[in-house]
Amino acid sequence: MKVGVVTFPGSLDDRDAARAVRAVGGEAVSLWHGDADLLGVDAVILPGGFSYGDYLRCGAIARFAPVMDALVPAAQGGLPVLGICNGFQVLCESHLLPGALIRNDHRKFNCVDQRLVVENASTAWTSDFEAGQEITVVLKNGEGGFVADERTLDELEGEGRVVFRYAGDNPNGSYRAIAGISNDRGNIVGLMPHPEHCVEEGYGPSTDGLPFFTSVLRQVVSAS
Amino acid sequence: MGHVVIDVMLKPEILDPQGQAVNGALPRLGFEQFTDVRQGKRFVLTVDGEVTDEVLAAAREAAEKLLSNPVIEDVVSVRDSAHDEDPGR
Numbered sequence: 001m002k003v004g005v006v007t008f009p010g011s012l013d014d015r016d017a018a019r020a021v022r023a024v025g026g027e028a029v030s031l032w033h034g035d036a037d038l039l040g041v042d043a044v045i046l047p048g049g050f051s052y053g054d055y056l057r058c059g060a061i062a063r064f065a066p067v068m069d070a071l072v073p074a075a076q077g078g079l080p081v082l083g084i085c086n087g088f089q090v091l092c093e094s095h096l097l098p099g100a101l102i103r104n105d106h107r108k109f110n111c112v113d114q115r116l117v118v119e120n121a122s123t124a125w126t127s128d129f130e131a132g133q134e135i136t137v138v139l140k141n142g143e144g145g146f147v148a149d150e151r152t153l154d155e156l157e158g159e160g161r162v163v164f165r166y167a168g169d170n171p172n173g174s175y176r177a178i179a180g181i182s183n184d185r186g187n188i189v190g191l192m193p194h195p196e197h198c199v200e201e202g203y204g205p206s207t208d209g210l211p212f213f214t215s216v217l218r219q220v221v222s223a224s
Numbered sequence: 225m226g227h228v229v230i231d232v233m234l235k236p237e238i239l240d241p242q243g244q245a246v247n248g249a250l251p252r253l254g255f256e257q258f259t260d261v262r263q264g265k266r267f268v269l270t271v272d273g274e275v276t277d278e279v280l281a282a283a284r285e286a287a288e289k290l291l292s293n294p295v296i297e298d299v300v301s302v303r304d305s306a307h308d309e310d311p312g313r
Contacts, residue, residue: 102296
């Protein structure tokens, strides 16, 4: 069971993502932004950070990196892909997920332990959660406000593609308090909070990040 | 050398926190008459030679594909800077 973790120039959390994969018994494979090759992995994580300095728009330049030429068709074909924070922004810029992320409405960088409600526990990355379960994971970003037009928001809600919603106060002005979404097939998931920082006691507010990674391992094993 | 000027603005319905920050600062400087600020982006693309129709078409394509995100932004202008009084270079 191999999970690829892409490193772009400016990625920060690729090592933590790889560590989270190993924590649940998976093999983490480093993927390089400049290579249009997924090295035969069974799933891919686009990690957090500030790819290409977040210049132009967050994720806008990473979207055209060679690795994305391989990843976009693979994701469209059903490969499980998780975009965390900057990775979520890359997925939106790639049009693999709808909407966009803009600057937090309060204009400050968030760095908090954030409560979330898991609204959809049937995606490739959330099947080890219960629908309606509340979890706490780290949220740390300056441009985490999820926006989309009303029609898209209604579509996401109607099709059960709002995977995570912020519990308590909305931390960044995201429309309808949306923290994470999926594509219609449920293999592509993006969220702003960071489950990969919450996989070991003593290093974060919880170990609520673990089920993300156990879910995808189980999904891949049952699919193969 | 020619220059193509491209202006990109956030769509009107998208919140503009940067514009709001500027809007909040203006009254403190005594500019009381402005009720809102929206902040956009300008790109100046340089080519060897003239800005031809082909160059403008390529610039339009680049503007749609990379320089703007159609989900949140509009490309409001793509033009030859030679026609600008103030090309903003």
